[in-house]
Amino acid sequence: MYLTNDKKREIFAEHGNGAEDTGSAEGQIALFTYRIAHLTEHLKKNRKDFxxxxxxxALVGKRRKLLNYLYKNDIQRYRAIIEKLGLRK
Known part of the structure; x- marks a missing residue:
């Protein structure tokens, strides 16, 4: 499996407030970004996997909603996660 518990902890530790803080918006956005990249690579090989x-x-929509939440409530955190993950808006 491409996403193990260790990999999740690593993502949350790097982008969230710690390895056990799975509820932070930054950690969830980072996890969604990792999953989106994996699915994008899969779809490049398997065009007809609808x-x-x-x-x-659906994942892109969830990530967008979390980014909108951060944008409305804390613009500094929003700008930091956009820059850290290399997302554009």
Whole structure:
């Protein structure tokens, strides 16, 4: 499996407030970004996998909602996570 518990802890430790803080918006955005990158690579090889494509669109929507939440409530955290993950807006 591409996403193990150790990898999740590493992502949350790097982008969140600690390895056990799975609820922070930054940690969730980082996790979604990792999953989106993995699904994008999968879809490059398997063009007709429409179920995965649908899942990818749902993940992008979830990430967008979290980014909008951060934008409205704490613009500094929003700018930091955008820069750290290399996302554009």
């Amino acid at each position: 179920n995965t494509e649908r899942s990818l669109v």
